Amino acid sequence: MKRCARVIGSGGYLPETIRTNEDISKLVDTSDSWIVERTGIKTRRIAGEDETAASMAEIAARQAIEMASIEAGEIDLIIVATGSPDRVYPSTGCILQHRLEIQQCVAFDVQAACSGSIFAMSIADQYIKTGAADKVLIIGSEICSRLIDWTDRGTCILFGDGAGAVLLESTDEPGILSTHIHSDGGFEDLLYCPNPQVATASAKDEKGVITMKGNEVFKVAVNTLGRIVDETLATNNLDKSDIDWLVPHQANTRIIAATARKLKMSMDQVVLTLENQGNTSSASVLLAFNEAIRDGRIKRDQIVLLEAFGAGFTWGSALIKY
Ligand code: COA
16 A cells, blocks of 8 residues: 555644734834735734744644644654754754654754745655655744844845644555655845855855845746646646645735636635734745644645745645645
């Protein structure tokens, strides 16, 4: 019997503090109406001083473990997607493993910016299909607020903090139907976050903040996500109408609407969280997935398309029979 990866649990965590568009308009020259019209975002969450990617990941992970009714010690592999790790090393995955008091499992991080959780899902799927792992915990956890220049109106309006989790288990029933991941490093200059501590002498003065040519990123994102939809449907011999739910990366409502149009989907079939979360980078898809699982929108046996696009550029999708 062919091995497949099935979703058995999910979790999500958002920090308490809410930062509104009104709050941001006191920091930079912008307005609530501009931000809502151009992005769809109204508020985002900001992590507390003592919170880290690992501390938020732990809360989301424990929820997923509880939903799955398993012991943390049964997990074979932890993959944390983050661009805001607690430390350069050890990995946030190892820090999380320790927090969950798991003695023996493999843990590591994946860095694929906003596509990180889809990359993690693709890796987990390969581990499960080959029999290398039975239970895999995937996390996307980000403190974007500490990588933001709060005087740059092109970026500070967009991002927020949070963590999402999914637990996968091996099964011989259909679960993850396919994953598709891609990278093109040629777009580095359109979206990046320097690391001044390890930069060359000429780049030492760059600030360690997200730097983006938003308009150009927007155009590539719309085209690329359109292509990944076609690729995913073709691989599975499915029609657009076979997809029950679209769970997109939450970067901009206009980008999401373009993908929904491509799928001939009504926005009622799209899980939207960005209005009150902003772009939580690698956490966003898993936070949205968790929300729609927990509120009962996504039901067992429905077909769900997860997709994301991020710095690199990186992009990817996962088609799941939930
Ligand atoms: N408030 C008010 N005006 C703003 C503004 C803000 N926060 N940010 C930019 N503007 C101004 C610009 O200065 C420009 O003014 P000008 O016409 O006088 O030169 C005008 O608005 C249009 O700027 P532009 O950059 O073309 O806006 P946009 O419609 O592309 O919206 C983003 C900007 C960032 C919201 C949008 O490009 C976007 O969402 N890009 C994708 C970002 C993304 O997904 N990144 C993460 C990938 S994972």
